[in-house]
Each structure stands twice: as C-alpha cells, then as structure tokens.
Amino acid sequence: MSQSSTSQIEHLIALMAKLPGLGPRSARRVVLHLIRKRAQLLTPLAAALTDVANSARECLNCGNVGTDDICAICGDERRKNGEICVVEDVSDLWAMERAGQFKGRYHVLGGTLSALDAVGPEDLRIPRLIDRVATEEVQEVILALNTTIDGQTTAHYIADQLGDNVTITSLAQGVPIGGELDYLDDGTIGAALKARKPF
C-alpha cells in the first residue's frame, strides 16, 4: 500500500517532467501545487485532459487541431471563402487568430520542406493544398510561413506548384528576418498581414 501510494505521485511527476519547458524540479513544484489546489485546479485539469485526449483530432480539410473531423474554422460559415492562409504549424495558426485580422481559411502544412531531415512535399499537406486551391474557387493564397531558410524554401516550392492560376502573396512589413511567427506580438502580425505584397 505505502509503496504504490508514493509511486502514483511519482508517476505523475515523471510524466509532468516530460512536458516542454518543465524539468524534474518544476514538475515537482507543479504537482505539489496541484495537490494543494485539488478542487480549483487538479480535478478540472484532469477532466479537461481526459476530454481533449478523447476528442482531439486533426481537421481533415486544413490540418488544424480540433475535436471534430472538420475544425471550427473550416466549419464556420461566417468566414470568407476564396482566401487560404498557409502556415507551418497549428501554433502559427493560433498566432494569426490572436492577431484577429484574417477572416479567411487556413491550411496547416505540418512542417517545412527539409532536405536535411528528408521531408518532402508528400510528408506535408502540400498535395492537399493544391487540391483545395483547384476545388475551392480560391482567389488568393497567403503564404504566412516563418522567415527561416526552410520556411522560405517551402514558400517558393508552393508558389511554383500553384503557378499562375491564383494570386499568391506573402506576409510583409514587420516580420523580422530569422524570426518565427509564434513569437511575434499580435500588432506586428496584423501589420504584416495588412501590408502583404505579391510573392
């Protein structure tokens, strides 16, 4: 009895220590805090994690994370069709949404092309993007990829593939060279979206 009781808490600490940004020491601090705030925090957090574990999935259309086959943004009829904003990652989509300027649809690639890591177009959602552009009457594709070498390589590849059938733009002013979308403030993202320029 006494061994298993300790190891339940130790097991929780070991799992917490695997989260990004947490180590063994901060995991212990978090678990003690949770045990002290059982009603306010521990029980609701356990329930929220169970809910998300049971229901989270990738949107079949755009790759966003949600709890249905089609995500909240793809299913929202108030959003504008005909504009697709292409991002590397769900965290970038969230950053765009926090800026609150873009009212169209998204497409999450799930990474960038990388010769070093052997990531090709089929490993990302690039074929699905080309398919969407052909079938969804898209007028504009906004390439909101990070301004890293891999991000820009991917942007050039996508622009090549899409050809002249659609206007292709990229985020403009305000995106610092070498920076990553997820780390920008909302104002900068909004300004860059407004000043977007032909790719």
Next chain:
Amino acid sequence: MSQSSTSQIEHLIALMAKLPGLGPRSARRVVLHLIRKRAQLLTPLAAALTDVANSARECLNCGNVGTDDICAICGDERRKNGEICVVEDVSDLWAMERAGQFKGRYHVLGGTLSALDAVGPEDLRIPRLIDRVATEEVQEVILALNTTIDGQTTAHYIADQLGDNVTITSLAQGVPIGGELDYLDDGTIGAALKARKPF
C-alpha cells in the same frame, strides 16, 4: 459543435496557464505537444492526474502528501523510530529524501510562524509535533527548517516548546544563509545532515 470543440482545447490551455512557472504562451505550447503525443503522454497524464485527484491526501500523522491516511514514510517499518526531522513543507521533505541520508521519520509544519501574515503555532502542525514527541519515544528532533528569518524564528519557538526532554539538533555546515532547502543540491543536504549540531 464547432464552438464547443475549440473551447475544450482553450479551456485546457487556460487551466494549464495557471500552473506555477507556466503562462499563456507556454501553456499553448504544452497543449499542442500533448495533442501530438496523445498515446505516449496525453492519455497517461490524464489518467495519472485523475488517480492523484481521487486519492491524494495529507498524512494524518506527519502532514506529508500521499494517497493513504498514513503516508508511505510513516507506514514504513524499516525506518527508524525516535528521530523526527521537522521541515516546513512537503517539497523540503522530498529534498531530504533525495539526499537519501536520513532514515527516521518526518514532521511537515506546513509553513513557518509569521507575525506579518498572522500565522501562529495552531495554524501549523506544532501542537501535533509536541504530541508526537511526548508519545512516540522520540530521542532526537532535527530542525531542518529553511535558514530564513521566519524559519529560524519557528525553530527557536519549537525548541522552547519541546524543552529539555529531547535532544534538539539543527542542520549544520553547508546550508547557505538565506537559502532554501528545496533549492540545495543533494550533496550539500547530506553533508549538513551528517554534521548536525546541538541547537
């Protein structure tokens, strides 16, 4: 449907952001990481949190955290009776246990005396400590309190209350002035325990 699916994940992010050391940005990062590692991390973490939420409680004897009325250390017959190590907090008990030198029993005060915050002896587990010393045939009480003003005030108060019936020692060499137990390395804690001196 689409609104509730987003808000499940947003609800989880909001709860995660309340954990010590995490903010909104790191909470989003953690939740995305969890969704990507559903089988390895998200589901086990949800289960571990539920287990601990259902079973964690304070030991009725010493105040340690466990999943039974009597904690693993109080219930362990291989540990030495007659020596009680008094600590402020469960995190300090864990730090002592990591040092691995002490094989006796613990008593967790749950804080320190503080005139400013109006914390008196009855708000801590000091009456219970005096009771334990009287009934458990205790030969030595080791005061392993933080070397802060409040910690040392509390140590002096406890020593006064226990009187001459029992040997009272405190951690010695190696504990830096102004330092906190939870932040010390295991070697320092072990050295300080070995070199303990009469209080």
